[in-house]
Structures are given as structure tokens and as C-alpha cells.
Amino acid sequence: MALTLALVAHDQKKADMADWVARNHQVLRRHTIISTATTGRIVAEAAVDIKIQTVKSGPWGGDQQIGAMIAEGRIDALIFFPDPLTPMPHDVDVKALLRLALVYDIPCACNPSTADLLVKAGLLGN
Numbered sequence: 689m690a691l692t693l694a695l696v697a698h699d700q701k702k703a704d705m706a707d708w709v710a711r712n713h714q715v716l717r718r719h720t721i722i723s724t725a726t727t728g729r730i731v732a733e734a735a736v737d738i739k740i741q742t743v744k745s746g747p748w749g750g751d752q753q754i755g756a757m758i759a760e761g762r763i764d765a766l767i768f769f770p771d772p773l774t775p776m777p778h779d780v781d782v783k784a785l786l787r788l789a790l791v792y793d794i795p796c797a798c799n800p801s802t803a804d805l806l807v808k809a810g811l812l813g814n
């Protein structure tokens with residue numbers, strides 16, 4: 689079944705996201721990917737065969753756009769690699785995005801090893 693997955697990464701974690709996407713593009717290409725603007729560019733470069741739609745960059749409202757999509761039931765899983773070592777001007781938006789993933793109980797991976805587990809568990813298809 690085709691899912692809608694949100695992929696988001698902070699700048700210091702974009703290399704991790706590119707690596708994860710490249711390793712998992714065979715699974716990801718079956719789904720629709722929604723990303724914040726800069727993450728979306730990185731994802732598109734990492735795997736050209738992926739269908740990707742972008743929203744605004746995180747600090748410019750993109751996290752809130754994806755949060756709204758979660759609230760509307762339009763996102764099946766969130767893969768979000770936040771940077772825990774850098775202060776963010778849009779920290780409230782980051783928290784709100786993670787909060788909505790909890791409120792709506794969607795699968796949510798915040799680092800590559802947990803994202804790998806979602807794939808290994810078959811939650812994103814085999």
C-alpha cells in the first residue's frame with residue numbers, strides 16, 4: 689500500500705538523511721514523500737526515483753505545514769532527524785511537529801537507527 693511519509697532533517701543531520709534515503713530508496717520510491725524545502729532538495733539528490741512534494745523550509749513554516757497535515761490524517765509516518773546540539777530559532781515549531789506526531793500516534797523515527805527499524809519491521813512495505 690502506498691503511504692505518505694514526511695521526511696525532515698535539520699542542517700547538521702541532512703547528511704544522515706541523505707544516507708538513509710539512499711540506503712532505502714527501493715522502499716521509499718513506492719510512497720509519496722513530503723519534505724520541508726531544503727530537506728526535499730537533499731532527498732531528491734539522494735534518490736532521483738522518489739516522488740517528492742515539498743512545503744516551506746522549517747523555519748519559514750514548513751514544520752507547521754507538516755504538523756497540520758498530520759492533524760488532517762494525511763501523513764502515515766514521520767521521519768524527522770532533529771539536531772539536538774544546536775539552538776533553533778523555530779524550536780517551538782519543532783516541538784509542535786513532534787507533539788502532533790505523538791497526539792495522532794503516527795510512527796515517528798527521530799534518528800537513523802529507529803528509521804531503520806521501521807523499514808526492517810516492514811512498516812514501510814517490504
Ligand SMILES: O=C(CO)COP(=O)(O)O
Pocket residue numbers: 696697698699723724725726727728744745746747750751782
Ligand atoms: O528546519 C527544519 C525542521 O525543523 C527543516 O527545514 P529544511 O528542510 O528547509 O532545512
